[in-house]
Amino acid sequence: MELLDKLTILADAAKYDVACTSCGVNRQAVKGQLGSATSAGICHTFSADGRCVTLLKVLLSNVCSYDCAYCVNRRSNDIPRATFSARELAELTIGFYRRNYIEGLFLSSGILKNPDYTTERMCEAIHILREDYGFRGYIHAKAIPGTSEELLVRLGVLVDRMSLNIEFPSEKSLKLLAPEKAGESALRPMAFVRDGIKANYQDKRLSTVRRTRFVPAGQSTQMIVGASPESDYHILKLSASLYQRLELQRVFFSAYIPINSNPLLPATSEVSLLREHRLYQADWLMRFYEFDVDEIIDEEHPFLDPLIDPKCNWALNHIDQFPVEVNRVPYEMLLRIPGIGVRGAKRVVCARRERSLRFEDLKRLNITLKRAKYFITCNGKFADGVLFDPLSIYRELTRQAKGRRFKGVLDGQLSLFDEKSEPAPTSAFSLPASVLSSPTSVLPAALASASAKPAAQPATLPPAQTPILARRAS
Amino acid sequence: MSLAVKQEGRGGWDRGMDDVQPVYLYDGTLEGMLTAVFEAFRRKEEPLNIVEERCLQQSLLCSYIPILTDVAKAERVRNGVTTTLGERVYENLKQVFLSDDERKGGVIVRYLLYTMRKGKRACSHLANPAVDSFEDVLGQVAKEAHYMLQFVRFAQLQNGVYFSRIEPRASVVPLIMGHFATRFNIQPFMIYDARHGLSGVFDTERWWLVDARDIQEPSQTLAEDGFQALWQTFYDTIAIEERRNPTCQRNFMPKRFWGNLCEQVPPQLRNIRPKTTTPTVAARLGAPSNAAPTETTNLLPAP
Ligand code: SF4
Numbered sequence: 001m002e003l004l005d006k007l008t009i010l011a012d013a014a015k016y017d018v019a020c021t022s023c024g025v026n027r028q029a030v031k032g033q034l035g036s037a038t039s040a041g042i043c044h045t046f047s048a049d050g051r052c053v054t055l056l057k058v059l060l061s062n063v064c065s066y067d068c069a070y071c072v073n074r075r076s077n078d079i080p081r082a083t084f085s086a087r088e089l090a091e092l093t094i095g096f097y098r099r100n101y102i103e104g105l106f107l108s109s110g111i112l113k114n115p116d117y118t119t120e121r122m123c124e125a126i127h128i129l130r131e132d133y134g135f136r137g138y139i140h141a142k143a144i145p146g147t148s149e150e151l152l153v154r155l156g157v158l159v160d161r162m163s164l165n166i167e168f169p170s171e172k173s174l175k176l177l178a179p180e181k182a183g184e185s186a187l188r189p190m191a192f193v194r195d196g197i198k199a200n201y202q203d204k205r206l207s208t209v210r211r212t213r214f215v216p217a218g219q220s221t222q223m224i225v226g227a228s229p230e231s232d233y234h235i236l237k238l239s240a241s242l243y244q245r246l247e248l249q250r251v252f253f254s255a256y257i258p259i260n261s262n263p264l265l266p267a268t269s270e271v272s273l274l275r276e277h278r279l280y281q282a283d284w285l286m287r288f289y290e291f292d293v294d295e296i297i298d299e300e301h302p303f304l305d306p307l308i309d310p311k312c313n314w315a316l317n318h319i320d321q322f323p324v325e326v327n328r329v330p331y332e333m334l335l336r337i338p339g340i341g342v343r344g345a346k347r348v349v350c351a352r353r354e355r356s357l358r359f360e361d362l363k364r365l366n367i368t369l370k371r372a373k374y375f376i377t378c379n380g381k382f383a384d385g386v387l388f389d390p391l392s393i394y395r396e397l398t399r400q401a402k403g404r405r406f407k408g409v410l411d412g413q414l415s416l417f418d419e420k421s422e423p424a425p426t427s428a429f430s431l432p433a434s435v436l437s438s439p440t441s442v443l444p445a446a447l448a449s450a451s452a453k454p455a456a457q458p459a460t461l462p463p464a465q466t467p468i469l470a471r472r473a474s
Numbered sequence: 475m476s477l478a479v480k481q482e483g484r485g486g487w488d489r490g491m492d493d494v495q496p497v498y499l500y501d502g503t504l505e506g507m508l509t510a511v512f513e514a515f516r517r518k519e520e521p522l523n524i525v526e527e528r529c530l531q532q533s534l535l536c537s538y539i540p541i542l543t544d545v546a547k548a549e550r551v552r553n554g555v556t557t558t559l560g561e562r563v564y565e566n567l568k569q570v571f572l573s574d575d576e577r578k579g580g581v582i583v584r585y586l587l588y589t590m591r592k593g594k595r596a597c598s599h600l601a602n603p604a605v606d607s608f609e610d611v612l613g614q615v616a617k618e619a620h621y622m623l624q625f626v627r628f629a630q631l632q633n634g635v636y637f638s639r640i641e642p643r644a645s646v647v648p649l650i651m652g653h654f655a656t657r658f659n660i661q662p663f664m665i666y667d668a669r670h671g672l673s674g675v676f677d678t679e680r681w682w683l684v685d686a687r688d689i690q691e692p693s694q695t696l697a698e699d700g701f702q703a704l705w706q707t708f709y710d711t712i713a714i715e716e717r718r719n720p721t722c723q724r725n726f727m728p729k730r731f732w733g734n735l736c737e738q739v740p741p742q743l744r745n746i747r748p749k750t751t752t753p754t755v756a757a758r759l760g761a762p763s764n765a766a767p768t769e770t771t772n773l774l775p776a777p
Binding site: 004048100351 | 596717
C-alpha cells in the first residue's frame with residue numbers, strides 16, 4: 001500500500017482524539033540532534049474545523065481485535081485497514097518535522113493481538129525515532145488499556161506525555177459501550193503513571209538526564225460528552241478529582257459526533273459541541289481562576305447554562321458580591337469578574353499602582369468591557385448605560401451570546417424555552433436544568449434506550465441502527 | 475509665520491504653527507533612530523514622529539528636521555537606557571524598532587521621554603498613553619514573530635538547503651533565527667522575508683542576515699512535491715467535517731499567511747502526481763544524491 005493511502009487511513013482514524021497539544025516540557029536543543037520542545041507548545045496550522053494541529057496525529061495501526069460500540073475501528077466494521085512500519089512512521093515524522101509542519105508525534109493504535117503486543121510495537125517505533133534519528137521533538141503516546149506496568153515504564157521514558165482515556169464519565173457507560181475495556185479501569189494505570197512522574201522529582205539524578213525522565217509533560221485523559229447520560233455535574237466532579245488526586249495535566253472533553261448515513265438527530269453534534277464548549281470554560285475556571293468545582297455547578301442544577309458562560313453564571317448567582325471597585329478589589333476577586341482574564345487582571349493590578357483607573361483606561365489595558373461593565377465600578381461609578389439589576393444583566397448577556405458562535409443551537413433552545421415557560425426572574429440563573437434536562441435526547445434513540453436499561457445487556461443493537469461513529473482508537 | 479491658527483483640544487497642535495511639533499528624518503538604521511532620540515532630549519522637544527527619509531511623503535503642515543546618524547550619540551542613548559531602565563527595556567526597544575508601524579519612531583521617543591524622566595518603575599504605567607502605545611507595538615511584533623514560529627514552512631532544495639518564504643508585517647527574521655537555528659541545527663536553511671527584502675541564513679554552525687532585495691527565488695523540486703502531498707493529505711484528513719468552523723480557523727491563522735502555506739494550496743492547484751510514481755518516503759529522505767531529481771533549480775546564494 002502506498003504511504004499516502006496509509007497516512008490517509010491512519011490519520012482519519014485518529015482525528016477524533018482531541019488531545020493535541022505540545023506543551024508541558026521544555027527541552028533544549030542539542031548540537032547534532034534534531035529538535036527541541038518549548039513548554040508553551042506551538043500550533044503549526046489550523047484545520048478547517050478551527051482546531052490547532054501541532055502533532056502528526058496518527059494510529060500505528062487501525063487493525064483492532066476489540067469491538068467498542070462507539071469506534072470506527074471496531075473489528076466488526078468493514079473498513080480499509082493499514083499499519084505503519086516503524087521506519088515509515090519515523091521517516092514521516094522526521095520529514096514533517098524538518099519542514100516545520102509539526103512539533104512532534106501523537107501516536108495511538110488499535111489493539112493488535114493484545115494490549116502488550118501493541119504497546120511493544122509502539123515502543124519500537126518511538127525508540128527508532130528517538131535513538132536512530134536522535135529526535136528531540138515532542139511525543140505524545142496513548143497508553144493502551146490493559147498494558148502491563150513494565151511496558152508502561154518502557155513507553156513512559158520514551159515519550160513526553162502519556163494519556164489514558166477514560167472514555168466515558170462512568171464505569172456503567174464504559175461497560176455498555178466498550179465491553180472489552182471494562183474492568184480494566186483507566187484509573188489504576190493512571191495512578192501508576194502519577195507515581196512514576198513523582199519519582200522524577202525525588203531522584204535528582206534522573207531529572208537531569210532526558211532519557212530516564214518518565215513522562216515529563218505529565219498525563220492527560222479525555223472523555224466523550226453527550227453519548228452517555230451523565231450530567232455536567234458528574235463530569236466536572238470527576239475531572240476535578242482527576243486533577244486533584246491523579247494530578248493530571250489536562251482533562252479533555254470530546255463532543256459526541258455520530259457519523260451515520262441517516263442521522264437520527266440532525267442537531268445532535270451542535271448541542272454536544274455547545275456543551276463541550278461550556279465544559280471547557282468550566283474547566284478553565286478550575287485550572288486558572290481558582291474556582292472550586294462546587295462553585296461552578298451543584299447537584300440541583302446539574303447542567304451548565306447554555307446561554308451564558310459559567311463565570312457569568314457564578315457572578316449572577318453571587319450578585320451580592322458585586323459590583324466591585326476596580327481600583328481596590330484584590331487580585332483574586334478581579335479574576336472572578338466576568339470578561340476579565342488572567343492577563344487583564346494582572347494588567348489592572350499593575351496599572352492601578354500609578355493612578356486610579358477610569359473606564360477609558362481599562363479599554364487601553366485591552367480589557368473588553370462587554371461583560372465586565374455590568375459588574376464593576378471605576379471610582380464608584382458605573383459605566384454609561386449600565387443598569388445594575390440581575391435580571392436585566394442576564395437579558396443583556398444572553399442577547400450577546402445569541403449573536404455568537406452557537407447561534408443556531410441557542411435559537412433552538414430559546415424557542416423551546418419560550419414555549420415551555422416564562423423565564424421566571426428568580427430562577428432564571430439556574431435555568432439550564434429546565435432547558436437541557438435530558439441530555440439523553442442527544443443520543444440516537446436506540447442507544448439511549450439501551451443505556452437506560454441497567455441490565456447487563458451490552459449494546460446489542462440491530463446492525464442497521466448501530467451508530468457508526470468515527471471515533472479515535474483505544 | 476503669522477498664519478498660525480489656533481486649534482483647540484488637539485494636543486500639540488493647539489500651539490500654533492510656530493511651535494508645531496517637528497518630524498525627524500533618519501536613515502532607517504537603529505543607530506539613526508537612537509541618534510534622533512538623542513536629539514529630542516538635547517533639544518528638549520517632543521517630535522511628532524521619527525520617519526525614515528526615503529519613505530517620506532512631505533506635508534506642508536509639518537516641519538522636517540533631518541538627523542545625521544552619529545554612532546557615538548546612539549551609543550550614549552543605549553547606555554542611558556540600559557542603566558536607567560535595564561537591558562530588558564533596551565531589548566524591547568529594538569523589538570519595537572522592527573515594527574512596520576509608521577508611528578514607531580514617535581512611539582519610541584515618547585516612551586523614552588516619559589520613562590527616562592520617571593525612572594524604571596514608569597515602565598509598568600500601563601494606563602499611560604506613552605507606555606501603552608509602546609507596549610502595544612511591542613506586543614504586535616512579538617505576535618508576528620510567534621506567527622512565524624508557527625507558519626514558517628521549509629522546502630528542501632536540490633542543494634540540500636531548506637528554504638522558506640515569509641511575508642510578516644514586521645521585520646522579525648532576526649527574532650526567529652535563534653529558535654530555528656537551535657531546533658534545526660543539523661540542517662542548513664534560509665528564511666527569506668520577501669516583504670522586507672531580508673534573509674536569515676544558517677549553515678549548521680551559525681546564522682547571519684543578508685540583504686535579499688533582489689534574490690531570485692528558487693523553484694521547487696519534484697521530491698518536495700511528494701512531501702507536500704503527504705502533508706496536504708494529512709491536513710485535509712484531520713479536519714472533522716461536523717465541526718467545520720472557518721471563522722475560528724481564520725482567527726488563529728489569518729488569511730494573509732495562507733499564500734506561503736503549502737497546506738492551503740487549493741486541491742486543483744496541487745501537484746499530486748500519479749500514485750504509482752510517488753517515491754517512498756525512504757527514498758526521499760535518503761542521502762540527497764539518490765533522492766535528487768534531475769531538473770534544474772535556481773539555487774540560493776551559497777550560505
Ligand atoms: S476504541 Fe480502541 S480498542 Fe475499542 S475498537 Fe476502537 S481501536 Fe479498538
